[in-house]
Amino acid sequence: MVLKAFRFLLVHFRFRESLVEMDRLGVGSIPIVFFANIFAGLDMALQFSVVMAPYGATNMLGRVVATSIIRDLGPVLASLVMSARVTAGITSELGMMATTQQIEALMVMGVDPVDRLIAPKLLAGMLMLPILSVVGDLLGVLAGLVVAQFGANVPPPQFWSGVRTALTMANLVNGILKPFIFGFILVSIGCYYGIRTTGGAQGVGRATTKAVVLAAIWILIANFLISKFLIDIWGWKL
Amino acid sequence: MIRLEKVTLAYGESIILDSIDLVIPTGKTMVILGESGSGKTTILKCVLGTLRPASGRVLANDQEIGRLNEEELLRFRQRMGMVFQEGALFDSLTVGENVGFWLWEHTDFSDEKVEERVRTLLKFVGLETSIDQKPSDLSGGMRRRVAIARAMAAEDPVFMLYDEPTTGLDPFTSKSICDLMRRVQREFQSTNIVVTHDLTDAYRVGDLFTFIKDARVIQTGTRKEIENSSDPFIRTFLSLDL
Numbered sequence: 001m002v003l004k005a006f007r008f009l010l011v012h013f014r015f016r017e018s019l020v021e022m023d024r025l026g027v028g029s030i031p032i033v034f035f036a037n038i039f040a041g042l043d044m045a046l047q048f049s050v051v052m053a054p055y056g057a058t059n060m061l062g063r064v065v066a067t068s069i070i071r072d073l074g075p076v077l078a079s080l081v082m083s084a085r086v087t088a089g090i091t092s093e094l095g096m097m098a099t100t101q102q103i104e105a106l107m108v109m110g111v112d113p114v115d116r117l118i119a120p121k122l123l124a125g126m127l128m129l130p131i132l133s134v135v136g137d138l139l140g141v142l143a144g145l146v147v148a149q150f151g152a153n154v155p156p157p158q159f160w161s162g163v164r165t166a167l168t169m170a171n172l173v174n175g176i177l178k179p180f181i182f183g184f185i186l187v188s189i190g191c192y193y194g195i196r197t198t199g200g201a202q203g204v205g206r207a208t209t210k211a212v213v214l215a216a217i218w219i220l221i222a223n224f225l226i227s228k229f230l231i232d233i234w235g236w237k238l
Numbered sequence: 239m240i241r242l243e244k245v246t247l248a249y250g251e252s253i254i255l256d257s258i259d260l261v262i263p264t265g266k267t268m269v270i271l272g273e274s275g276s277g278k279t280t281i282l283k284c285v286l287g288t289l290r291p292a293s294g295r296v297l298a299n300d301q302e303i304g305r306l307n308e309e310e311l312l313r314f315r316q317r318m319g320m321v322f323q324e325g326a327l328f329d330s331l332t333v334g335e336n337v338g339f340w341l342w343e344h345t346d347f348s349d350e351k352v353e354e355r356v357r358t359l360l361k362f363v364g365l366e367t368s369i370d371q372k373p374s375d376l377s378g379g380m381r382r383r384v385a386i387a388r389a390m391a392a393e394d395p396v397f398m399l400y401d402e403p404t405t406g407l408d409p410f411t412s413k414s415i416c417d418l419m420r421r422v423q424r425e426f427q428s429t430n431i432v433v434t435h436d437l438t439d440a441y442r443v444g445d446l447f448t449f450i451k452d453a454r455v456i457q458t459g460t461r462k463e464i465e466n467s468s469d470p471f472i473r474t475f476l477s478l479d480l
Contacts, residue, residue: 101326108286109340109388110316112308 001114001195002188008112008119017120025086025121025187026128033132034139036081040073041065041140042147049152058152062162065144070166070175074137076223079182082129083215087190090121091211094194095204103195118191122184129183130176137175170234178226182219189215239264240397240429245284245294247277254280255291256453262446264299267423267430269444271437271475276450278433279323282399285431286320287311298397316344319389319398319428323405325381327373333360333384334369340391359387362425363418379411386418390426398422400432404439416442437476449475 008014045065052058094117097103103113141163148154193211197203242260246253255277262268270278283289284296287303296303298314306314327336338356341347347355360366363383373381382403389398400419404412416439423430423443434440440447441461448458451471457464464472 096329100324100329101322102328104286104288105320105322105326105328107288107312108315108318108320109343110312111343112312 001118001192002122004112004114005119005122005188005191008115009123012115014115014120017116018123021120021124022128024089025082025124026132029082029085029128029132032081032085033078033136036077037069037074037136037140038143040077041069041143044068044073044140045144045147046151049148049154053152058148058154059158060162061144061148061152061154062141062159063166064162065148066141066163066166067171069137069140069144070171072174072223072227074140075133075175075178075182076219078133078136078179079129079186079219080216082132083186083212083219086125087186087215088208088212090187090190091194091197091208092204094191095197095207098195098197099200099203113195118195121191122187125183125187126180127183129179129186133179134175170230173234174227174230177230178223181222181226185218185222186215189218239297239299240268240285240431241295241297242281242284243295243297245281245291245296247280247284247289247291253453255284257294258450258453258455260448260455260458262429262431264429265423265427266445267419267432267443268446268448269432269434269440270448270450271435271440272450274435277453278435278450279401281450282320282401282431282433285397285399286315286318316340316392317394317396319386319392319395321382321385321389321398321400321403323402324378325373325385327381327384327388329373331372332369333365333371333373333376336373336384337387337391339388344392355391359390360384362390362421363387377411379407379415382407382415383418386415386422390422395426395428398426398428398430400430400434402434403432404434404436412436412439413442415439419443 045061048064049058049061052061106113106116145156145159148159149156190211193207197207240262242258245255245258247255258281260268270281272278280289284291285298285303287306290304301314303314328339331339334356337359338352341352341355356369357366360369363386365380365383368376368380373384376384389395403419404415407415420443422428432443446458446460447464449456449464449472456469457467457472465476467473
């Protein structure tokens with residue numbers, strides 16, 4: 001199904017449907033993703049400042065907060081929040097379509113459901129999650145700056161200098177590759193369970209729960225595997 | 239013409255269709271009657287190619303459906319209209335978008351031309367004022383009418399398949415849907431299969447009738463032939479329904 005979706009993206013790209021999905025999946029998720037990242041940034045700066053203060057290391061706060069958010073927390077948090085919204089939405093939408101014969105109707109009308117329904121969603125997930133994640137990272141770091149300045153007395157220039165040192169190629173690749181892959185995971189799991197739904201409203205509920213749980217688990221597993229892979233490539237550099 | 243030759247289908251141990259032979263001549267309406275779960279809808283799915291029989295052949299105008307690859311099957315289905323039990327309208331689209339869906343997908347028509355065709359089809363089914371409504375705003379009967387209009391959107395639907403088109407409708411609406419199905423057949427000279435368990439509606443639309451019981455065809459014939467049948471199941475079915 002996924003390979004077929006990629007083939008359709010290459011040979012029969014649906015621009016309008018893809019834009020609609022980008023709006024629904026990406027733009028619609030902006031508030032919740034940004035909200036989650038801001039509070040994660042606030043909390044992370046707070047916790048690190050408590051741990052680092054006794055060692056007089058709060059001058060490193062900017063670097064530590066930015067590194068944590070860009071490499072790990074930002075992409076994972078954005079994806080988990082989006083899996084609750086996007087995976088659940090996709091599974092229930094496709095599940096409802098499957099149980100009310102709308103997918104069969106598509107096939108009867110000579111339209112491949114993978115082409116019409118899945119490929120645009122897959123593209124939207126893989127494009128929008130990195131964008132949301134990058135902007136979310138920025139907001140998380142800004143939130144960290146607030147705590148650093150008012151809670152840990154770290155001057156903003158010192159915090160920013162630390163943030164700049166965290167903007168390495170290794171960190172940036174981490175911060176973009178991860179949400180790209182997570183976007184693929186959360187959409188493809190949602191589509192897979194959605195399109196195979198049977199058993200009416202109860203079946204839709206079951207499929208949705210299963211898809212959201214599995215998407216979250218696979219995001220966490222993939223996060224570790226990608227981290228390991230990139231550390232093997234880039235070494236232990238921050 | 240649609241022809242099923244010794245079509246057999248099973249899910250595990252359970253046999254859904256057992257060596258089904260059926261011939262639906264061009265331009266005729268075959269009504270498939272039987273109890274719920276007897277395999278009636280499965281026959282439609284085999285004709286659509288969404289289910290492939292374990293053995294036997296399904297032919298539509300001498301084209302064997304089981305031999306078509308996925309792309310050929312999609313092309314083949316473009317000349318087929320299917321009306322699902324509850325209409326299966328796309329609930330995210332308006333009535334007009336549902337009816338125009340096939341045209342947007344398979345033709346290069348301008349939006350104006352599609353809208354013109356959609357209005358003609360909706361007028362045909364008596365729903366021209368509902369073009370901007372969502373399926374959720376329609377009654378059951380209206381949804382079936384829109385489904386019929388959508389099924390006719392292909393320029394020349396050669397085959398029309400109806401899966402319990404009047405189930406759950408009041409007698410007046412059922413009759414109007416049956417009348418509409420007759421008009422569709424006259425307009426397109428299509429070959430039709432109607433699955434139902436309602437004998438009154440079957441008589442309204444059918445030229446030929448087939449009774450299915452326990453996954454097997456027990457009799458096929460005209461109204462007169464089935465009314466004179468000596469088969470105990472058919473006799474009971476006829477006596478219960480009338």
